[in-house]
Structures are given as structure tokens and as C-alpha cells.
Amino acid sequence: MPTLAIFHTKGGVGKTAAAVNLAYLAAQSDAPTLLCDLDPQGSATFYFRVKPHVQAGAKVITRGGKHLTQSIKETDYEGLDLLPSDVSYRHFSLALDKIKGGKKRLQESLAPLQALYTYIVLDCPPTLSLLTESILTAADNLLIPVVPTTLSMRAYAQLLAFVYDQHYGDRPITAFFSMVERSKTLHRTVMQETLGHDHRFLKSFIPYTADIEKMGLRREPVGAFAPHSPGALAYAALWQELQSGWLPNPSLQHPMETESL
Ligand SMILES: Nc1ncnc2c1ncn2[C@@H]1O[C@H](COP(=O)(O)OP(=O)(O)OP(=O)(O)O)[C@@H](O)[C@H]1O
Ligand SMILES: [Mg+2]
Known part of the structure; x- marks a missing residue:
């Protein structure tokens, strides 16, 4: 079953x-979903009001098996479970480095869970490490949020180069524009130029909105507390587009809908 990594080496994008809202939408569509918080900041864990299993930390994944399954927590939403993270995850790379074939360990630990969940969503930290x-290695699909600015596009290009250089380019890579401010000429220009030639980008994008920002206060997916808000509708459209073409068709180019910007 698809393991979707929401991935970027750049922070705050x-x-x-996206991981919280897409995992929520997946579960709402009756697909049992596991959201794995792999970031020592534990933001996804915070959003779902889940207390991390502090003692276990990254060992949960390096050991796998019952250590992992016992750490999975139910969220308030039916069909949506969470593997929480805590600050000890900062030692994750070090722990993987000590294991023979450490690169494959996450994939191996998640493998038995694939029978239980339709989707496994990985919320990734902004690092380049083991x-x-x-x-x-573990992801079937990579989903990259990109803020439509010149520097972000540069970081996206560097990320793609890394993915291909390290021979992970066989995984479907999908990107979407995130934190879009329609009033900014730069955002509109970057989107228009990119959507015309980069088939990896979805047509749907996530606007910069107060309702998404409020998730930090509400500690809920935006669809749960403001289902008709622009942010919730944008994630719903993104999820629908992802599902309808889970593996993006390289021959498709997305025309830019300037009038909707
Ligand atoms: N579309 C949006 N509109 C407004 N605020 C947003 C939007 N998306 C994210 N934010 C806010 O921006 C901040 C960074 O977002 P988020 O934590 O999702 O980024 P991230 O890429 O996961 O960051 P990190 O790399 O630190 O893990 C958060 O405070 C979040 O509430
Ligand atoms: Mg994050």
C-alpha cells in the first residue's frame, strides 16, 4: 500500500x-491511515494532542515489531492513527548508522503495517541525513511542498538533484505549491512558469490562509474545525488530485489557471 513521504530539506514550507491534513482526509475517505511523525520537533504529534512515548524514541523504529505497534496511538478521528515523535528522534540518524543496512530499517519496520493501513503518511524533518x-528508501511516493519563490525553486531543484544522484528517482515525485499568496506577483509568476514545464507539479495548490495558521491553536486538521474554509477546501482539492492521478503522468502538463490566482 502506498507510503507517502511529505518531504523537503527546506524548513517551514x-x-x-500537509501531512496532518492529507492523512486526515485519507482517513475520512474510509481508508485506514497511519501518520508517522519522524520529526524530533513533534509538530504532527502536537497537532493531534498525542503524548509521545518519551522513553522509546527512535528505537521504536530501529527495533520495529511490537516496539513499533505498541507505540502507535489512536487519534480523535476514526481510521487515523499516529506514530508519535519526541526530541529523542534527533538521534535517529546516529541510531540508523549503528545498524548494518540502516538505510532499509524504516522500510523494514513499516512493512508489516502495510497490511493494516491503506496509507502510511510520513511527516519528514527538514534534513539531509541518513x-x-x-x-x-521507505517511500513509494514523494510529495514535495514548494513555496513559489525564486529561492524555494532553487532548493527544490537541489532536492531533485539529490534524489536522482542518490538513485531514488524511480519513486514517483509529486510537488505542489504551498503557502501561496495570490496577491504577490512573484508567486504568480513562479507558478505560471513552473506549471508550464514541470509535470511533477499538481494543479491544486495550498494558499496562505489564517485558517491553516489557526491549526496551531485548535490543534486539529483544518478540515475538522473549519471544513468550508479556503484552507480545508484547498487540501481537499489537493487530496482529490493526488488520488485521481496517484502516479503522475509525465506526459501531462498542467496549464496555469491565471484567472484563479
Ligand atoms: N498554507 C498555510 N497558510 C498559513 N500558514 C501556514 C500554512 N502552511 C503552514 N503554515 C504555518 O507555517 C508554519 C510552518 O508550517 P509547517 O510546520 O507545516 O512547515 P514544515 O515544512 O513542516 O516545517 P519544518 O520544516 O520546521 O518541519 C506553521 O506555523 C504553520 O501553521
Ligand atoms: Mg514539519
Whole structure:
């Protein structure tokens, strides 16, 4: 079953917001879903009001088996479980480095869970480390949020180069524009130029909105507390587009809908 990594080496681009909301939408569509918080910041864990299993930390994944299954917590939403993270995850790469074939350990630990869940969503930390390579090994699909600015596009290009250089380019890579501010000419220009030639980008994008920002206060997916808000509708459209073409068709180019910006 698909393991979807919401992935970028750049921080603060909306990875966790997307992971939380897409995992919520997946579960709402009757697909049992596991959200794995792999970031020592534990933001996804915070959003779901789940207390981390502090003692276990990254060992949960390096050991796998019952250590992992016993750490999985139910959320308030039917069909949505969470593997929480805590600060000890900062030692994750070190722990993987000590294991022979450490790069494959995340994939091996998650493998038995694939019979239980339709989707496994990985909320990834903004790093380039052994953990990054473990995530790339474990993921069937990579989903990259990109803020439409020149520097973010540069970081996206560097990330793609890394993925291909390290021979992970066989995984379907999908990107979407995140934190879009329609009033900004730069955002509109970058989107228009990119959507015209990069088939990896979804047509749906996530706007910069107050309702998504409020998730930090509400500690819920935006669809749960404001289902008709622009943010919730944008994630719903993104999820629908992802599902309808889970593996993006390289021959498809997304026309830019300038009028909707
Ligand atoms: N579309 C949006 N509109 C407004 N605020 C947003 C949006 N997406 C994310 N945010 C806010 O921006 C901040 C960073 O978002 P988020 O934590 O999702 O990014 P991240 O890529 O996971 O960051 P990190 O790399 O630190 O893990 C958070 O405070 C979040 O509430
Ligand atoms: Mg995050």
C-alpha cells in the first residue's frame, strides 16, 4: 500500500500542515491511515494532542515489531492513527548508522503495517541525513511542498538533484505549491512558469490562509474545525488530485489557471 513521504530539506514550507491534513482526509475517505511523525520537533504529534512515548524514541523504529505497534496511538478521528515523535528522534540518524543496512530499517519496520493501513503518511524533518535516505528508501511516493519563490525553486531543484544522484528517482515525485499568496506577483509568476514545464507539479495548490495558521491553536486538521474554509477546501482539492492521478503522468502538463490566482 502506498507510503507517502511529505518531504523537503527546506524548513517551514508546509510539510507538517500537509501531512496532518492529507492523512486526515485519507482517513475520512474510509481508508485506514497511519501518520508517522519522524520529526524530533513533534509538530504532527502536537497537532493531534498525542503524548509521545518519551522513553522509546527512535528505537521504536530501529527495533520495529511490537516496539513499533505498541507505540502507535489512536487519534480523535476514526481510521487515523499516529506514530508519535519526541526530541529523542534527533538521534535517529546516529541510531540508523549503528545498524548494518540502516538505510532499509524504516522500510523494514513499516512493512508489516502495510497490511493494516491503506496509507502510511510520513511527516519528514527538514534534513539531509541518513534518516533522509531511509525515508527515500521507505517511500513509494514523494510529495514535495514548494513555496513559489525564486529561492524555494532553487532548493527544490537541489532536492531533485539529490534524489536522482542518490538513485531514488524511480519513486514517483509529486510537488505542489504551498503557502501561496495570490496577491504577490512573484508567486504568480513562479507558478505560471513552473506549471508550464514541470509535470511533477499538481494543479491544486495550498494558499496562505489564517485558517491553516489557526491549526496551531485548535490543534486539529483544518478540515475538522473549519471544513468550508479556503484552507480545508484547498487540501481537499489537493487530496482529490493526488488520488485521481496517484502516479503522475509525465506526459501531462498542467496549464496555469491565471484567472484563479
Ligand atoms: N498554507 C498555510 N497558510 C498559513 N500558514 C501556514 C500554512 N502552511 C503552514 N503554515 C504555518 O507555517 C508554519 C510552518 O508550517 P509547517 O510546520 O507545516 O512547515 P514544515 O515544512 O513542516 O516545517 P519544518 O520544516 O520546521 O518541519 C506553521 O506555523 C504553520 O501553521
Ligand atoms: Mg514539519
